[in-house]
Amino acid sequence: MSKKSYRQAINEAIAQEMRRDENVLVWGEDNAGGTGGDGEQDAWGGVLGVTKGLLPEFGPNRVLDTPISESAFIGAAAGAAATGLRPVAELMFVDFMGVCFDQIFNQAAKFRYMFGGKAVTPMVIRTMYGAGFRAASQHSQALYSVFTHVPGLKVVVPSSPYEAKGLMTQAIRDDDPVIFFENKVMYDDEEEVPDDPYAIPFGEARLTREGDDVTIVAIGRMVGIANQAADELEKAGISATVVDPRTTSPLDVDTIIECVEDTGRLVVVDESHPRCSVASDISSIVAQHAFKALKGPIQMVTAPHTPVPFAPELEDAYVPNPAKIVDAVKVAMA
Amino acid sequence: MSKKSYRQAINEAIAQEMRRDENVLVWGEDNAGGTGGDGEQDAWGGVLGVTKGLLPEFGPNRVLDTPISESAFIGAAAGAAATGLRPVAELMFVDFMGVCFDQIFNQAAKFRYMFGGKAVTPMVIRTMYGAGFRAASQHSQALYSVFTHVPGLKVVVPSSPYEAKGLMTQAIRDDDPVIFFENKVMYDDEEEVPDDPYAIPFGEARLTREGDDVTIVAIGRMVGIANQAADELEKAGISATVVDPRTTSPLDVDTIIECVEDTGRLVVVDESHPRCSVASDISSIVAQHAFKALKGPIQMVTAPHTPVPFAPELEDAYVPNPAKIVDAVKVAMA
C-alpha cells in the first residue's frame, strides 16, 4: 500500500494484468510514443503519460503505437478480442468517438448478440473525458451517456485512484467490451492504493457516506464534488448519502433505490450534457421504481445544454460544483 | 389536399423547398441512383424511393449521388451549409452514424458555439430509423436519443405523413443543423396532406387526444401505437392524453408538464433502447419539474436493453405495442 496517483493506479493495473496474462496487449496513438523516430521510444506513454513504462517492460509486440486511424485500430481491438487476445486500446479523448463509433457500437457491442451468444469480445477501450482542462469543445466532453445507451457495452467511470485500479483490473479480466472513462483532470489525484492486484466487480455501487435526508448519486469526478457538497450540507444540518455507481452500465439499480427509499430524496450529479444523460437515466429509474418513497422532486445537477466553452471563467461555470449541488439539495428538500 | 404517403409527403416537402430556394441541394447514396451506369439515372431515388423524381426535375447539379463515404459527404453538407448552401443530405440508416458521427456532433453541431455565434449551418440530415423491418441489429436502431444528447442539433421524429411534410419544410428552412428521422416502416402510411407548402414549428408538441387520467408521451411511430392503446384504454374507462413532441430537441417541456399536471400520471413510449433514452429524458424532466402533480410512478415503455434481433417473432416482442402500453398505464394508475 502506498500513495498513488490516478494515473499510476491505472498504469499499475494494466502492467499487472499484462504480467498475469500474455494475451493482454496495449495499443493506441503514442501509447509508447516515439515509434519510428531517432529519440526515446517510450517517449510519451500516451498523451498524458498513463501507459509510460509499459514498452520497456513488455516490448513492442505487446505495446503498439498506431497511425491516427481510430476506426482501424479500435476495430482491430474488436477483431483481436474476438480471436483470442485481450486488447486494451486507447481512444485518446472520448470526443474522438465520432470517427470510430461504428466499430464500437455496431461491431464489438453486438457480436455476442448477433452471433447468437457464440462470440466473446474481451476488450477495453480506455478514453479520457471531462471538462476543466481548458481544452474546449472538442476535447472536453463526457459522452458516457451515449455509450450507456448501447446494449452490449459496459461503461466504467472511476472516481478515485483506488477505484481506477480495481475497476481497470476487472475491465481487463471481463469478457465483454468495456469502455473505461478516465477523467483527465484527476490524473494527479492521489490516495492509498494497494500494491497487489484487486478487482472491483461491475454493477456494485459504493456509498462514500451515509445519511438520512437525501441521496446524492454522482458520476466519476463528481463523486468528489458531491462529497464536498455533503460536507457543507452537514454544517447546515442536512445529512446525505453519496452513491458512486462506479459503472453506469451495468447500473446498480438496487442500491440506488434502497438509498432513495431510506432518504426519500434524490439528487443526481453528472457533468454530461443534460438531455438523455446518465442523470436523466437514473432519475427516471427512480421515478419509475421508487416513486412511493420520494418526498420531493428529483433534482439533476448537470452541465447546461451547450458545447464546452474555452474561456476558463465560462468553463468553470459549465461544470457542476458543490454550491450547485447544495442548492439542488435544498430544492429537493423544500 | 389529397391522400399522400409518408414517403410522398417528405418528397413533396423537399421538392417544394427546392423550387422555392435554389440553394437547397440533395445528396446521398443513390439519392438519384444510377449514376455512371448505362440504365435509368433516377433509378432508385434513395434506397426506399423517397427522393425519386427529384433528379429529373432539378438535374444533376442539385441532386447528387455519392460514393459510400459518409464522413466525406455528411461533412460536405456541414461545409456547404457553412458557406451558403442548404443541403439535405441522407445518412441512409441512422445505424450508419458510427462512420460519420464526428462531422455531425463535433463539426456541424458545434460551429455556431465554437465560433462565437458567427456561423450558420442550415443543413438537414435525413435518416431512417426503427425496428419492424426484419433488418436486424445494424439496420433497425432508433438512436435519436444519442442525437438529442448533443447540444447544437435539432432532432425531428415525425409521426405521420402530415407531420412529415410540415416538419421537413421547417427543417429545410431552419438555420440550424437538423436530424430528420424517418421511420422506415411508415413510408406507405397514408393520410390527407395539403398540397401547398406549410411548416410546422419545432418545439411545439401536438396532442392527438385529450383525456383526464393519464398522459402518454410517444415518439414517432409510437404515437400511432399509443393512440391504439388509448382506444383500448377508453373501453376500460380510462381516458388518456396522447402527446406527440414532434421534436425531441428542442423539446416542448411546457406542454408535457401541463398535461401531466392535468392528468397526474405519465407513461412515455419510445422504441429506443431504454438507458439514457428520450423516454428517460422526458421522465426525468417531469420528475424534476412536475413532481407535485404526480399521483403514481412514471412508466416507460421502451425496447429492452438488447440489440434488435432478426427473427420476426423476437423483433415483434422487441418493439413496444399497445398491450404493453395498456399494462404500463395500469401500473401508473395503481
Added chain:
Amino acid sequence: MQLSRDELIESYRVMRTIRDFEERVHEEFSGGAIPGFVHLYSGEEASAAGICQHLSDKDKIASTHRGHGHCIAKGCDVRQMMLEIYGRGEGLCGGKGGSMHIADLSKGMLGANGIVGGGPPLICGAALTAKYKKTGGVAIAFVGDGGSNQGTTLESYNLAKVWNLPVIFVVEDNGYAEATSSSWSVAGSQMDRAKGFGMPAVQVDGHDFFAVHEAAGEVIERARAGGGPSLMHVILNRFFGHFEGDAMTYRAEGEIARLRKEKDSLKIFRTNATQAGLLEDADMDKVDKEVAGLIDDVVKESEKATPPPLEKLTTDVYVNY
C-alpha cells in the same frame, strides 16, 4: 499451385452450393417465405471459392452484407445458414443475426456485416492475433467496390501495412454499389490505391476460379511468410439485384442475360476443368445432384423449423451481467 482431383471437386462443390443456395433463397424470398434484407452472391462464386480454398479454420475472414458465399466457402454449415436466414432458433446465430450477420467464429468466419467497410478493421485485429500468437494464419477482408471508398477500409490498408500484418484485402468489384456504377464512384484505381499504401496488388478475373485461386495463392503465401498485406482486385458480376426486390433499372437491357450466358463461373470452371483433363463432366454432374438434394433438404427443414423461444430476446447481450 496444382490442385488435387478431390480439391477440385471440393471447390466445384463450394461454387455449386453457393449458386444453388442463392438461387433458392431468391425464389423463397420472392414467395414471401424469407424476411428481411437479403443480398445474393450468385455470379461471384469463383471469388469466395478460389480464395477460401487456401484457408483452414486458423485463417480468418470478414465478410460484407453479401456474405452467404463467403460463409459457405469458409465452411459454415449450410443447414444452419438456411435456418438462420429463415430466422429459426436452430440457425447458426440462433435466429438473432439473420442474413447480414451470419458468423461462425469456430470456422474463422467473423461475420457478414451490415456496415459497408465494417470488416477491414476487424480483420486487422484478427491478423494481429495470428501474428502475435504465431499461428501461421492469415486474415482476409472482403469488401465491395462501394466499400473500397469507405474510410474504414482505407485506414485499414495503412494500419495493416504499418503493423506488417498477414492481411489480404479482397475488393470484389461487381460494377455497382447498389445502383451506382463503380466506374463513377471509384476515383483512381484499386491497383493504384494499393500502391498508394505500399501494398502489392493483383487484378484478376473473378469469374475464373483458376485465375482467382492462383492469384490468391501468391498473396496468401506472402502474408503467411511475414511479407505483409496485399490487395486483390477481383472483377466480377452479380446476377441478382443489389438486394432482393431491386428492379435493376440502372442496368443496361439484357445485361443480366448476357452475363448469365458469358460470365457464369460454374460453366467456365466446367469448361476449363474438362478441357484441361482435370475433371470429367460426370464428376460435376454428381456434385450438382448432391447439392440440389442438400439445398432442398435444408429449405424444407427451415420452412418447418420453429422460431427462437421468446426468452431469447434478452439473452446473449453480455457474457455475464
Added chain:
Amino acid sequence: MQLSRDELIESYRVMRTIRDFEERVHEEFSGGAIPGFVHLYSGEEASAAGICQHLSDKDKIASTHRGHGHCIAKGCDVRQMMLEIYGRGEGLCGGKGGSMHIADLSKGMLGANGIVGGGPPLICGAALTAKYKKTGGVAIAFVGDGGSNQGTTLESYNLAKVWNLPVIFVVEDNGYAEATSSSWSVAGSQMDRAKGFGMPAVQVDGHDFFAVHEAAGEVIERARAGGGPSLMHVILNRFFGHFEGDAMTYRAEGEIARLRKEKDSLKIFRTNATQAGLLEDADMDKVDKEVAGLIDDVVKESEKATPPPLEKLTTDVYVNY
C-alpha cells in the same frame, strides 16, 4: 507567377507575423498566462504563406489543431486571435473557441479543428458551394502527415475527385504526429496516394516560400479552371513540441537547433529575396519591427482584456430556440 514587390513584402509580413505570434504564445504559455492545448506553427510559415498568397475571401480553407499560421495567412485579425487564445470576450470567437477553434467565415477561414481529419470533408462542401454558385473560388484542406492516415481525409480525396471539386489537399508533413514519426506511420507515400485516387500531386520543400508559392499556383489554377482536386505534399518541420509542454524526447539530440539554423523559412526567404534582388534587407527589417510592435500590443491588450460575461455560456448554441 511573378510576385510584385508589395506582394512579396506582404508575404514576408505574413510569415513574420506567424513566427512572432507563435514564439510569443510559447513564452506566454510557459509563463502560465495562456490556458489550454496550444499547438504552434513555428517553422512551417512558408506553407501557409505561400499557399494563401493565392487566395482571396471567396476562397475557403479548413485548418487543423495547429491552426494559427493558417488563420494569419488567410487574413484573420491578429489582435482578435490573440484575445481568443487568452479566452477573452473580445476574441475572434468571443472566447468560446480557443486556440483549436479559431475561425472567421467572413475571411473564408472555416476553422482550426480539434479533430484530426475533421477539415477535409468540410472543405469538399465548401468547394461544392463554390462550384455550384460559380464563384470561381477554391477550397483548401490542410492536414498533417498524421491526419493523412485518417479515414475522413482519404474518403475526401475520393469524393473531391468523383464530384470534380475545386479542392486542394495540403499535407503538411512535419515528420511527426505527436511523437510518432511519419516515416513509420505513413505507409506508401503521399504522392502515390494521390495517384491512387486519380489526383495530380506535387511535392515541395515547405521551408521555401517561393517553391511552395509556385507549386500552389499551379494546383490552384487547375482547380479554378474546373480541373478538379490536387494534392500538395509539403515537407517541413515544426520548431516546438507537438503542443506546449511536450519535452520532445522522441527527437534526436540537437535536431531543433539544427533546424532553426538550417531550415528557417524566414531566413531562407530573406536570402532568396535579397539574392534575387527582389527585396532589400531594409524592407524586411522594417516589417520585423512593425510586427514586433503589433505582437507586443496585442499581447498587452490580451493580458488586460476581460473574459466573456457569464451569460455567454448558454448563448450561440442555436440560431433560434
